Structures are given as C-alpha cells and as structure tokens.
Amino acid sequence: MSRIKRILVTGGAGFLGSHLCERLVDEEHDVICLDNFFTSQKTNVQHLLARPNFELIRHDITQPIFLEVDEVYNMACPAAPGHYQYNPIKTMKTSVLGAIHVLGLAKRCRARVLQASTSEVYGDPEVHPQPEDYRGSVNPIGPRACYDEGKRAAETLFADYHRQNQVDVRVVRIFNTYGPRMHPYDGRVVSNFIRQALNGEDITIFGEGSQTRSFCYRDDLVEGIIRMMNNPSGFMGPINLGNPIEFSIRELAELVIEISGAKSQLVKKPLPVDDPKRRRPDIALAKEKLDWEPQVALREGLTETIRWFRSIRMEDYRAPTPHY
Ligand code: NAD
Ligand code: UDP
Numbered sequence: 260m261s262r263i264k265r266i267l268v269t270g271g272a273g274f275l276g277s278h279l280c281e282r283l284v285d286e287e288h289d290v291i292c293l294d295n296f297f298t299s300q301k302t303n304v305q306h307l308l309a310r311p312n313f314e315l316i317r318h319d320i321t322q323p324i325f326l327e328v329d330e331v332y333n334m335a336c337p338a339a340p341g342h343y344q345y346n347p348i349k350t351m352k353t354s355v356l357g358a359i360h361v362l363g364l365a366k367r368c369r370a371r372v373l374q375a376s377t378s379e380v381y382g383d384p385e386v387h388p389q390p391e392d393y394r395g396s397v398n399p400i401g402p403r404a405c406y407d408e409g410k411r412a413a414e415t416l417f418a419d420y421h422r423q424n425q426v427d428v429r430v431v432r433i434f435n436t437y438g439p440r441m442h443p444y445d446g447r448v449v450s451n452f453i454r455q456a457l458n459g460e461d462i463t464i465f466g467e468g469s470q471t472r473s474f475c476y477r478d479d480l481v482e483g484i485i486r487m488m489n490n491p492s493g494f495m496g497p498i499n500l501g502n503p504i505e506f507s508i509r510e511l512a513e514l515v516i517e518i519s520g521a522k523s524q525l526v527k528k529p530l531p532v533d534d535p536k537r538r539r540p541d542i543a544l545a546k547e548k549l550d551w552e553p554q555v556a557l558r559e560g561l562t563e564t565i566r567w568f569r570s571i572r573m574e575d576y577r578a579p580t581p582h583y
Contacts, residue, residue, distance in 0.1 A: 265328040267363060267370075269320050270335030272296060274440045275375070275433075277303035278481050280426055283312035284313050291326060298337045300576060303440050320357035321349075325366065330488060331372040334360045336410075337436040338377075340403065347405030354409030355416070362420040365427070370474045373429040373488050374417050378538055379407040380432060389507075390537040391432070391497050405549040414497060415469065421495060429487050434501025434540045437475030438560060439567035442579035448527045449561075452512055453568045466530030468509030475502040476560035479553040486549040493547050501540035501555040514558065519565050523540060524578035528558065 264419045266283055270276040271292030277299070283290045285308055292304055293316045307313040318324055320335045335486045336353050337343040345351040358374065365372035381389045382397030420426040437449035444454070483500040506514075512525055545551045 261263060263287055264288060265291070266502055267291045267293060267326055267328045267331045267364075269293045269333050269357065270314070270375075272299040272304050273334060273338075274299070274303075274438070274442065275335040275477065276332070276481065276527045277440055278438075278477050279314065279334065280304060280307060282481055283580070284310050284483065287312060290314070291316060291328065292323065293318050293320065294335065296441060298339070298342045298445065304383065306360055314510050314550070320360055321352045323360050323454070324364065327368055328364070328487045329368070330368050331365055331370055332375070332484065332488065332510065333357065333372060334373070334375045335505040336406075337441070338562065339445035339447045340406075343406040344402050347402070350405040351409040352497050353523055354406070354413045358416040359415035360427075362416060362426055366420065366424050369427075371429065372415055372417075372487065373431065373484065373573070375484075376430050377410050378407070378409050378432055378434040378499070378501065378540065379403065380414065381538075382407060383533060383535040385539065387537050388503065388541040389499070390541040391499055391544055398533050402531075403533050405538050406438065425491075428495050429490075430496035431487050431500050432540075433477060433480060434499065434538065434566050435472045436475045436477055436480045436501070438564050441564070441574045442578065443568065443571070443576050446474065448472065448511065452515040453519065453561075453565055454573060456515050456519040456523050457565070457568055459521065459559055460523060461526040462512045462516070462523045464508060464512060464525050465534065466527050467527070468525070469507050470530075470534060471505045471537045471539065472511075473502045474511070474557055475500070475553055476555035476563075479555055483545060483549065483551045485553045486551050490549060492548065498544050498548065499540040499542055500512065500545060501542065502557075503539070505539040506557065513560060515565070518561055532569065
C-alpha cells in the first residue's frame with residue numbers, strides 16, 4: 260500500500276484537475292487544490308469540500324506560493340483555444356511564471372513535480388503520428404503561440420531545474436482529452452458539438468472538417484498522469500499521453516449526432532489560423548515505460564459525456580470569454 264502524501268494540484272478545479280483531485284482524495288492523500296477559477300467553476304470540486312483530506316485555495320499561480328508538499332501536479336493553464344487566446348499575455352505568464360513558481364516550491368520542499376504539457380508543443384506537425392523526439396513546427400508569433408510557446412518554455416524550465424538543481428520532474432504531453440466537467444462554452448470541439456447537438460443548434464465545422472484529432476477519455480488520461488508521477492524508474496519524460504485512434508472532425512460530428520439523436524445540421528465556418536491539420540500521438544513510450552494505453556473507445560466516452568451534459572444546467576456556467 261502506498262504511503263499518504265501531501266499533494267498540490269494547481270488548476271485543480273478545472274476539467275482534468277478536478278478529476279485528478281477526486282482520484283487522489285479517494286486514495287486518501289492530503290490534497291491541496293489551487294485555482295484562480297479563470298476557466299472553471301467551484302462546482303467541479305464542491306463534492307470534495309467536506310472531505311477532511313481536501314483543501315481549496317484561491318490563488319493565481321503567476322504569484323509565488325509557499326506550501327509544504329511531497330508532490331505537485333501543475334495543471335493550471337487555460338487549455339481551450341478560445342480561453343487561452345482571450346488574454347494571451349496572461350496565458351504566457353501562467354505557463355512560464357507558473358512553472359517557475361512550482362519548480363521553486365518543489366526545489367525548496369524536495370518535492371516531485373509533474374508538468375501538464377501538451378501536443379501543441381508539436382504545433383502543426385510535419386511528422387505523423389508524433390513521437391516525443393519530434394521537435395515540432397510552431398509559429399512563434401501566431402495566435403496559438405501564447406499557449407504553444409508558453410508550454411515549450413515551461414518544458415525548458417522543467418529540464419533546466421532538473422539539470423541545474425536536481426529537481427525531480429516529470430513531463431507529460433497531453434493530447435485532446437474530453438469527458439464530463441468540460442466547460443460547455445469553452446469552444447473546444449467536443450464540448451461545442453455536444454452542446455450544439457443537445458440544444459438543437461447547427462454543428463459548426465471549421466474548414467472542411469477533414470482535419471484530424473485523436474480523442475482520449477478523461478479516465479484514461481488521469482490514469483496515465485498518475486502512473487507517470489508514481490513511476491519508480493525515475494523516467495522524467497517528456498511522454499505522450501493520448502488516444503492513438505484518429506478521427507476527422509466531420510466523423511466526430513456525425514458520431515455526436517448519432518449518439519445524441521440530434522436533428523442538427525452540419526454548417527461550415529472558417530478554419531482558425533494555424534489550426535493543426537493532423538494530430539495523433541505515438542504512444543510507444545507510454546506503453547513501454549508506464550504499461551499504459553487508453554481503454555475507453557470514443558463512442559463509449561462520448562456516451563458518458565453526453566449523459567453528463569444532459570444532467571447539467573448549461574446556463575449556470577460562467578465563461579471567461581463571450582459565449583459563441
Ligand atoms: P481547464 O481550463 O478546465 O483547467 C485549467 C484550470 O487552471 C482551470 O481551473 C483554471 O481556472 C486554472 N487556471 C488558469 N490559469 C490559472 C492561474 N493563473 N492560476 C491558477 N489557476 C489557473 O483545462 P483542462 O483541460 O483541465 O487542462 C488542464 C491542464 O492540462 C492545462 O495545463 C492544459 O494545458 C493541459 N492540457 C489539457 C488538454 C486537454 O485536452 N484537456 C490537452 C493538453 C494539455
Ligand atoms: N473545431 C470545429 N468546430 C468547433 C470547434 C472546433 O470544427 O466548433 C475544430 C478546430 O478547428 C480543430 C478541432 O476541431 O481543428 C479541435 O479543436 P479544439 O478547439 O477542440 O482543440 P485543438 O486541438 O485545436 O487545440
């Protein structure tokens with residue numbers, strides 16, 4: 260049986276962070292959830308507030324914080340394109356200053372610290388599928404750069420704190436992940452399509468819908484993150500975590516319509532600037548190092564997610580960006 264640890268989850272009230280907190284609280288760890296609620300709601304962690312091993316701190320990770328912990332999961336960062344482009348300078352500060360602050364904390368406490376990096380470090384990739392040693396094709400001055408370059412700089416800081424100060428770091432590169440507790444107005448493709456389908460609205464396909472993504476269900480992802488944090492080999496990554504089965508955006512729309520039984524029509528909208536054309540993780544390293552691969556098929560995960568979207572009052576969700 261594993262020992263009880265003091266664990267900080269930054270961005271712990273967000274979509275992925277709240278599931279991670281839930282899992283760690285259930286494992287009886289002493290969990291501190293830190294969040295500024297920029298893109299999340301307190302309702303995501305409300306059910307944990309009564310648990311004696313859960314604590315919630317409203318804090319912005321662009322400011323230093325002093326806590327004593329054994330592990331840090333650094334999840335704080337807006338993740339949806341509409342959210343991270345809303346205040347791009349803040350997004351860059353969150354990635355870079357946030358990384359410096361959690362790394363400084365980990366150095367002082369001798370804690371292990373995991374960075375939630377992203378497939379966006381590969382930009383609009385010329386190599387397919389993407390292995391970890393592919394260095395990416397990122398436009399450093401485009402509208403996605405605040406996120407992509409911010410996350411790349413954070414990876415640099417993680418590598419340098421390890422080399423220079425021997426901080427025990429782990430880096431996971433997360434590919435598109437979906438599931439219950441996604442913000443219904445975050446503008447990401449899965450949440451948009453489900454919200455539109457359930458409200459009987461047109462489903463907005465950007466471009467021709469031939470661009471691809473590979474969608475990982477949140478339970479698979481959380482399992483991968485935890486395995487990486489606990490991996491006894493000391494392997495620090497970066498490691499890809501995502502589902503290797505690729506779908507076009509049009510296929511995703513058709514599946515959402517079929518599962519939800521919606522009558523929505525597909526309508527085309529302009530493709531956003533620098534939108535990656537293809538994305539699929541090479542997960543050979545995750546299989547080898549973590550014995551991990553996704554278990555939940557897209558149809559199954561979408562069915563769960565649609566069920567959750569039906570159970571919430573979407574109008575209760577406050578979006579940091581205008582609803583569209
Ligand atoms: P999310 O927006 O639901 O969660 C991010 C959380 O961070 C929110 O609770 C938000 O309020 C908080 N936050 C933002 N800025 C902050 C700041 N300055 N200080 C404190 N808290 C702050 O998004 P998510 O999908 O749960 O993503 C979580 C992490 O995983 C992010 O770092 C994201 O970049 C990474 N990631 C997610 C995906 C995905 O598909 N979901 C893919 C790649 C990487
Ligand atoms: N997309 C779409 N319609 C929408 C929202 C997104 O066609 O209503 C497309 C978007 O252009 C991209 C893909 O879906 O090609 C995934 O977008 P998302 O914002 O979820 O994340 P990304 O992987 O681009 O960061």
